[in-house]
Amino acid sequence: MVKKLSVIDVDLCVGCQSCMFACNRRFAEAGVARSAIHVQSVGGVEHGFIVKVCRACQDPPCFKVCPSGAISKRKDGGVLLDYTKCIACGNCVKGCIVGAVQWDTTIDKPVICVHCGYCASYCPYGVIRLEEIEEVET
Amino acid sequence: MDAGMLSKILYIDLSRRRHWAKERPELFEESLGGAGVGIRLLGEECPTGADPLGPENPIIFTVGYFDGVFPLGSKAIAMFKSPLTGNLGESHGGGRFGVAQRMAGYGAIVIKGRSEGPVYLAITNGDVKIRDASTLWGMTGSSTVGRIIRENEGGAGLRSIMRIGKAGERLVSYACVITETYRHFGRLGLGAVFGSKRLKAIMISGRDSLTFKSPKLYRELYDELFKTLTKSPLMKKYHELGTPMNVLPLNATKTLPSKNLQLAQFGGAEVLSGEAILERYLGRRTACAHCPVSCIHIAALRVPYESEPYFYKTKMISYDYEPIYALGSMLDIRSVEGYLKLMDTVEELGLDAMSTGVVLSWATEAMERGLIGLAETAGLSLRWGDYKAYMEAAERIVSQRNEFYKALARGVEYASSKYGGRDFALAFGGNEMPGYHTGLASHLGHLVGARHSHLDNAGYSIDQKTNAEGRRPAPAEAARLIFEEEAWRQVLSSLVVCFFARGVYTPEMVSRCFAAFGKSLAPENLRRKGEEILKEKHAFKFREGFSFDRLRIPKRITEIPTPQGMLKEEELWEGVRAFERLIRG
Ligand code: SF4
Numbered sequence A: 001m002v003k004k005l006s007v008i009d010v011d012l013c014v015g016c017q018s019c020m021f022a023c024n025r026r027f028a029e030a031g032v033a034r035s036a037i038h039v040q041s042v043g044g045v046e047h048g049f050i051v052k053v054c055r056a057c058q059d060p061p062c063f064k065v066c067p068s069g070a071i072s073k074r075k076d077g078g079v080l081l082d083y084t085k086c087i088a089c090g091n092c093v094k095g096c097i098v099g100a101v102q103w104d105t106t107i108d109k110p111v112i113c114v115h116c117g118y119c120a121s122y123c124p125y126g127v128i129r130l131e132e133i134e135e136v137e138t
Numbered sequence B: 001m002d003a004g005m006l007s008k009i010l011y012i013d014l015s016r017r018r019h020w021a022k023e024r025p026e027l028f029e030e031s032l033g034g035a036g037v038g039i040r041l042l043g044e045e046c047p048t049g050a051d052p053l054g055p056e057n058p059i060i061f062t063v064g065y066f067d068g069v070f071p072l073g074s075k076a077i078a079m080f081k082s083p084l085t086g087n088l089g090e091s092h093g094g095g096r097f098g099v100a101q102r103m104a105g106y107g108a109i110v111i112k113g114r115s116e117g118p119v120y121l122a123i124t125n126g127d128v129k130i131r132d133a134s135t136l137w138g139m140t141g142s143s144t145v146g147r148i149i150r151e152n153e154g155g156a157g158l159r160s161i162m163r164i165g166k167a168g169e170r171l172v173s174y175a176c177v178i179t180e181t182y183r184h185f186g187r188l189g190l191g192a193v194f195g196s197k198r199l200k201a202i203m204i205s206g207r208d209s210l211t212f213k214s215p216k217l218y219r220e221l222y223d224e225l226f227k228t229l230t231k232s233p234l235m236k237k238y239h240e241l242g243t244p245m246n247v248l249p250l251n252a253t254k255t256l257p258s259k260n261l262q263l264a265q266f267g268g269a270e271v272l273s274g275e276a277i278l279e280r281y282l283g284r285r286t287a288c289a290h291c292p293v294s295c296i297h298i299a300a301l302r303v304p305y306e307s308e309p310y311f312y313k314t315k316m317i318s319y320d321y322e323p324i325y326a327l328g329s330m331l332d333i334r335s336v337e338g339y340l341k342l343m344d345t346v347e348e349l350g351l352d353a354m355s356t357g358v359v360l361s362w363a364t365e366a367m368e369r370g371l372i373g374l375a376e377t378a379g380l381s382l383r384w385g386d387y388k389a390y391m392e393a394a395e396r397i398v399s400q401r402n403e404f405y406k407a408l409a410r411g412v413e414y415a416s417s418k419y420g421g422r423d424f425a426l427a428f429g430g431n432e433m434p435g436y437h438t439g440l441a442s443h444l445g446h447l448v449g450a451r452h453s454h455l456d457n458a459g460y461s462i463d464q465k466t467n468a469e470g471r472r473p474a475p476a477e478a479a480r481l482i483f484e485e486e487a488w489r490q491v492l493s494s495l496v497v498c499f500f501a502r503g504v505y506t507p508e509m510v511s512r513c514f515a516a517f518g519k520s521l522a523p524e525n526l527r528r529k530g531e532e533i534l535k536e537k538h539a540f541k542f543r544e545g546f547s548f549d550r551l552r553i554p555k556r557i558t559e560i561p562t563p564q565g566m567l568k569e570e571e572l573w574e575g576v577r578a579f580e581r582l583i584r585g
């Protein structure tokens, strides 16, 4: 069964960024430059937070705008990125209207969520969760 | 970038509008980072006898190896010469500053000189902009300043915006610097040093990913720490009620100062308890960057507009134990709304809440005793519990409309030297008293602590332990325990991890974490480094004229019983001498 990362209740988010640091730790590195998930405040922490994650679109715009064929569709939603084909043009970043394609400044390539769920296990408040995607008729 | 490599120092000279970076890896090898590197740089950069509000006083921000690397490695250290005490100025701030500075690649930032006109700094990986801040200067609220810079600058989510309020601009000796609206570089007057340089704000943002000598070990240690920090009972109190959980227990043990410590119990404790505020006012929780504990509790206060019926606004105001003590208990304010409104005024002005509360409670008692009158206060009568009068008084401290308010703006030590009432002027080494009348170790800790702050050595916690055993620590024993605790805290504040995680980051744990960087630092070596840093801080204090002999013990603390009975001045002196021997040893 294919899974995707979902935001369950953004109002529970405290902005601790544990998820961002976790995603970066997939590479056993500390920091945020390689993180596919992004948390920022809604104009100041007093107003709460936005959690930007890949929506695992059925018809992903980032796929459509990639000129080099580096982005391919994943079964049942979302995309896969082939770094070797990526020409670092940044079209995918602009193409994603929810801002879920981040830029890995260490290798100068995009970083797109692979829906592994690693981040969710570090969210102390259950804001994000890995969920099964219903199969889509094709 | 290698996580075990901290080396870059950013220098900014506001007078010449120049900035440059220097690589100094040896400094971080020797002194870790944070407080350790901060005190070294302060010694180098601050000339002996510098005017704290002169261009020669540097502002130094430092981070350490654990910032952005291990959970609760979320803090940064500021070092400067304090306009309040005239010696060591050091304050610790959370929010997002520490992580942002680390991710921007700077181990330390040194700001010198004085700008011609108001400016703010925008710092990113490899770039510094000195931007005009004339429009922001004189703005009523510190939160508006944050709002404008947020709109002007990029890097949302990866940045920190620190700023001063009017108190800093007007050089109030205990003006603070506010970061992310609710966290502060609070004590000892960093805000005034910003103001003296015409520096209104700093925005810093960065993105980085740090590598390890032992990546596997790094992930393992992270998981172990994360689990302990989120599951362990050690962190529970900070997580659930936050620091206001202290209100009721301190009140029950008669150790919560009220009405300028005429009492050690507060009539409004139930009303202003962490439990009560949570139930009716808690509006949001938030956390410093890279901290799953989220101890920051923010109350939502709905306020009607007086001029416009049918209009309301909701103010989000953070509450913590220390401000509840200083602005609630000390001033005998027994309503949550009154306390929150006063707190909000103090935040918008950019005053340190603790110093402000103690200054106002001294002024109230001085008025009661007839040492000052309406002539001094310019017609304002200061009465316990009258939060509206205190809000006005806070405004007047900042505008400094007459000699009396000018004196209040310099702290209670100075004000009482002019108007009398020394016996009940609650300051230690020139810094206003924290809220723990727990016994000998607490007050001894304030006297001898390098910053004269309860966070230096948590003397209150030594008291709480011995009080529970039904005994009283001997002065020499208390001095030794204080010294050991304060020395170890130098290591934590050099890494820089939040003190709330001190139970988890033991010397053994810290030593294991260093192994992930490929560094071998035995617990004993770490402890020794802590002692060295502490001694170096005292060397700076001595250089700037501090002496243990000239400490003043406010008589009031010996007049109100503690759980250990009445404190005796001789015992406190005995403790001070024992501590001095350890520092000089
Ligand atoms: S699901 Fe995996 S790739 Fe996606 S944001 Fe979380 S940790 Fe990163």
Ligand code: SF4
Residues within 6 Å of the ligand: A012, A013, A014, A015, A016, A017, A018, A019, A020, A039, A051, A122, A123, A124, A125, A126, A127, A128
């Ligand atoms: S870990 Fe959870 S609470 Fe923390 S920032 Fe991410 S989504 Fe928000």
